[in-house]
Amino acid sequence: MELEKYRKWVLKNRGRYYYHGLPSNPTLLARSPDPTWNPPIDNYEPGFYSPSPVDKYLSPLGRHPITEKWNNDDGSASLRSHVLQNLKGVNWTSVDILRCGHQHEEDLPAILFVSVEPGSTTPEEAQQLADRCAATLINHGLTDVSCEVKESHVVPLSTLQPLATVVDTNQSWKASYNLTDLVGATIAGSEQQEKQGTKGPYLRVKTVENGITTSSVCALTCRHVLSSSAQGTEHYGSNKIWQGCEPVVQPEIHHPTKLDYLTKRQARKVQDHCDDPAAEERTFASSNARSTVDSMAFGHLTRARQGSSGRATDWALIRLDADKHERPLDTIKNHVSIGFGIDNGYNHGYEAEQYCFVANTFFPPQDGIHNLRGILPVANIQAPESEDPTRESAICLGKIGHGSGLTFGLANQALSILRRPVSSTKDGGDLGEEDDSIHLSVCVMGKAGGYGIRPSTRSFGIGGDSGACAWDLNGRVAGMVAGMVTAGSMWDLEDRWTNVTYVTPMEWILEDMRECGLEASLCE
Known part of the structure; x- marks a missing residue:
């Protein structure tokens, strides 16, 4: 196809190609202001490679006057409140303020992104919405920020993993990881093991009931990972917190396809005298022995919380069972495996391009x-x-999750707003919420690129990463992975790639626990 003909085709299908390069490639509906769009086209070797628009990528907002205006909500006259007023009557899912542009650009423009449910808004309605938001930005003295309306879902990052699925042997590292007490292991409720998420950080939790103080060591995760367990739990107190007792497991490799692979790998290593065959044999035997709920359980769901509007507080506590752990519970720490010498899979993100942009600052x-x-x-x-x-x-920030393993990303400075319509969620109605939940979160975007490498947006989290602990390079716990923005089917989590991932700040989670009568702190 001639370059000029291809350019005309791209311009005719602007909505489809506008975000070319972003992982989920969402559809643009409208933008304001809306100058003439003339995207750069890659045409390296005509006749050999087909032309394509230069990829776009996302970047954190950085230092910008909108950050303070947006984050410091001072009531009905605030920028955030005015934007939310513009969204009334719109089936929106998220609002993010990020930078976005083509790979050859360095000074990316700041954009107010409004995501709406696919098929819910016409281009004409989207244009009216974009114009209203752009006018609001100007009224607040922000003349260099535009508004773009696009189609995207916001969904939780738990995943349905059929128990009979043939497992990718490159992911066999999860088998040995799940035999440890490391943060980032795969977890699931015992009654719905195919719905899997990630074990978050360990907390010491104190409660006072009837004048009696009790203390326990718990693992944190998202409530929606264990939603089937939380539905049957007992309401506790005036806050929306539930109590339960269902076992929570670290699903293991007792499926035949995995066992067959480990058997063959063990035979090869014995023959080649590589690594440590004895250690491999012990891992294989331990995995093979864990074929029942009791053998896979590491604790029990003790409390679950579904936050209302304001802040994202979708969390659950799993009380650890002492007899399921080799080390005493009072010695458990929050450790993650990330460095050299770790089995294939733990550190795949460390050596990938995604890590290049911080490689000189973290060892x-x-x-x-x-x-x-x-x-x-x-x-x-x-x-x-x-x-x-x-x-x-x-x-x-870094994280290890069931879905994507070890990844790194950049935390955006401006908070994101998420809307969770009760009528469209699979697990919202059972909580007795009367209104749609509108809450805040921290937006994280994965990124690749280094010296001589074009920057690009990668997925920081995918399906299965819900509950994963996000941490900074100094080892401080930033929060818990909870959701993502994608253009895919709302509940089809297989092979899903995300533009941004949402992290609930740990600071907010601990504050919310205190409001619910729980005193929690990190196990250190």
Whole structure:
């Protein structure tokens, strides 16, 4: 196809190609202001490679006057309130303020992104919405920020994993990881093991009931990972917190396809005298022995919370069972495996391009174990300290999740607003919520690129990563992975790639627990 003909085709199908390069490639509906769009076209070797629009990528907002105006909501006259008023009557899903542009651009423009449910808004309605939001920005003195309306879902990051699925042997590292007490293992409720998420950080939790103080060690995860368990739990107190007792498991490799693979791998290593065959044999035997709920269980759901509007507080606590752990519970720490010498899979993100942009500022421990200590304040994410930021003036976060393993991303300075319509969620109605939940979250975007490499947006989290602990390069716990923005089918989580991932700040979670009568702190 001739280059000029291809350009005309792209311009004719602007909505389809406008975000070319973003992982989920959402559809643009409208933008305001709306100058003539003339995208750069890659045409390296005519006749050999087909032309394509130069990829776009996302970047954190960085230092911009809108950050303080947006984050510091001072009531009905605030910028955030005025934008929300513009969204009344619209089936919107999220509002993010990010930078976005083509790969050859460095000074990316700031954009107010409004995501709407696919098929819910016509281009004409979207244009009216974009114009209203652009006028609001101007009224608040923000003349260099535009508004774009696009089609995207916001969905939780738990995933349905059929138990009979043939497993990718490149992901066999999860088998041995799930035999440990490391943060980031795969978890599921015992009654719905195919719905899987990630085990978050360990907390010491104190409760006072009837004048009696009890203390326990718990693992944190998202409530929606264990939604089937939470539905049958008992209402507790005036806050929306539930109690339960269902076992929570770290699903294991007792499926035949996995066992067959490990058997063959073990035979090869014995024959080649590589690595440690004895250790491999012990791992294989331990995995093979865990074929019942009791053998896979590491704790029981003790409390679950579904937050209302304001802040995202979708969390659940899993009380650890002492007899399921080799080490005493009072010695458990928040450790993640990230460095060299770790089995294939743990550190695939470390050596990938996604890590290049922070490779000069972070060096993993020699034993490959990153020790998590302390809480990263939300204020530090919004205004990073001078020693923390990357060149984008944003804090770099890492995480290990069931879905995507080890990934790194940049936390946006401006908070995101998420809308959770009760009528469209699978697990919202059982909580007795009367209104749609509108809450805040921190937006994180994965990124690749280094010296001589074009920057691009990667997925920080995908299906299966719900509950994963996000941490900064100093080992401070930033929060818990909860959801994502995607253009895909709302509940089809297989092979889903995301533009941004939402993280609930740990600071907010601990504050919410205190409001519910729980005193929690990190296991350090």
